[in-house]
Amino acid sequence: MAPTPLLGSRTLDRQTARTLPPGPKLPTLVQTVLFASHRRTFFPRMRAKYGDVFTIRLVPSSRVCVVLSRPDHIREVFGSPPAVMHAGEGNTVLEPIMGSHSLLLLDDEDHVRMRKQLMPAFSGPALRGYAGMVLELAQAEVAKWPVDKPFKVHQRMRNLTLEIILQVIFGVTDIDRLNTLRPLMDKIVSVSPVIMLGGFYPPLLRIRPWKTYLDTQRKVDEILYDEIAKRRETFAGRNDVLSRLLAAGNWSDVELRDQLVTLLLAGHETTATAMAWAFHELARRPEDLAFGQRAADAGADDELEAMVKEALRVHPVVYQVGRRLTETTDIAGYRLPRGTTIMAAIGLVHRDAEHFPMPEEFRPQRFLSDDPPAPGTWMPFGGGARRCIGAGFSLMEGTEILRAALSAYNFQAPHPKPEPPQAKNVTLVPRHGSVVTVTHR
Incomplete structure (x- = not known):
């Protein structure tokens, strides 16, 4: 099926433009920079000025993006037929990195088929099977933390989650292979927005730094394809995600490679x-x-x-998720044309006092009370048919990491003032790396 054309400078006529939700008149490039680097302040300002539904325009092609900030409007999107709300089309920029079979790039029947094959590896029993391995890796990592000396815990977490992906998801246990993969994978996961531009402008992929990144990716692919070939012969009785995928589905090598790289970059x-x-x-x-x-x-x-859930609420790692309309659709009181990009603003919902009293406060107990947050108001993993398939794995992983660290240490902040968030690709990270000091309990 041909991709749905973006609603933007080439396809938006003046009459249609007048029917869109209100929004800023700033140049597209300015709006794109504000969105890319300052969305946590840009979106609240736009909502305060234009209301719960507003329109922004982003590169490429001054594409029209309608931003939603009310859970009932977002439910309309998540509850719509996937054939009308394409998510894969909005992620095509990722194809050179993740591969054409990535779950994030697929829509319609292809997405349903691929998701169904992935689900057994992320079921409840499967997650319980991974928990012990995750805890063991987390305990090994926290044992190396410096005591009574400030350090950036974000980098330590990046090291740990990479190790979990290599051993629990990919199932790599050979020491020599792990030592080869770690520096290569670190370069892969450090993909920058500049590199991602290659998805919009393919000729860039033939020159540096894009060519350098793809050369690294090819080295990783060689190892992954070798692991896949060996695992096809030995997956019985193994408990890693790759082995479970092989046991549960009928995969080509390329499909498996694309899902593994997707899990790496998304998780x-x-x-x-x-x-x-x-x-x-x-x-x-x-x-x-x-x-x-x-x-x-x-x-x-x-x-x-x-505690993991509240951290994801106060500091949503992914501030918004997108869909592309494949046909003209009524959403949030507007009749939006085919090709419109819809953005569900997770960060705006999570910081709305109507849904979360004292939203600026870190209060894990709100998820344990007799009156927990209403369904559809906590959505760090998106929702509907496109809800992140790794959501359960992420929560299990966070629980085991907290268990390992809190069992061993007391935590203090050498600088009591909170660190501001800083945009890094699609995520919002602590600007100074979340500097902490730990002491033995």
Whole structure:
């Protein structure tokens, strides 16, 4: 099926433009820079000025993006037929990196088929099977942390989540192969917005730095294809994600490669950043730290998971998710043309006092009360048919990381003033790396 043309400078007529939600008249490039680097302040300002539904324009082609900030409007999007709300088309910029079979790039029947094959590896029983391996890796990492000396916990979390991906998801255990993969994978996951531009402008891929990145990717691919070939012969009885995928589905090597790279890129920085923010908050909140330590000691998974959830609410790693309309559709009281990009602003919902009293406060107990947040108001993993398939894995991973760290250490913030968020690709990370100091309990 041919891609849906973007609604933008080439396809938007004046009459249609007058029917769109209001929005800023700033040049497209200015709006793009504000969105890319300052969305956490740009979006609230736009909502305050234009209301719960507003329009921005972004490169390429001055594409029309309608931003939604009310849960009932966002539910209209998540509840619409996937054939009308394409998410894969909005991610085509990622194809040179993730591959054409990536779950994030597929729509319609292809997406349903691929998601169905992935689901057994992320079921409840499967997640419980991974938890012990994740805890062991987390304990090994936190044991190396410097004591009584400030350090950037975000980088430590990036190291740990990469190790979890290599060993728990890819199932690589050979020491020599791990030593080869670590520096290569670190370069892959450090993909910058500049590199991602190659998806919009393919001729760039033939020159540096794009060519250098793709050369690294090819080295990783050689190892991944070799792992896949070997695993096809030995996956029985193994407990890693790759082995479970082989046991549950009928995959080509290219399909498996694309899903593994997608899990790497979608699950590395996101979880690392979420946990960095969690430790950032705990280091500044002695009562919440003590609450978490008691939960870790008692094996109270619900309490530990609530801390991960609250970190993801206060500091949504991904601020918005997008869809592209494949046909003219009524959304949020507007009749939006085919090709419109819809953005569900997760960050605006999470900071709305109507849904989360005292939204600026880190309060894990809100997820444990008799009156928890209403359905559809907490959405760090998106929603509907495109909800992140790794959501359960991420929450399990965060729970085990907290268990390992809080069982071992007290946390303090050498600089009590909170660190501001800084845009890094699609994520919002602690500007100074979430600097903490730990002492033995």
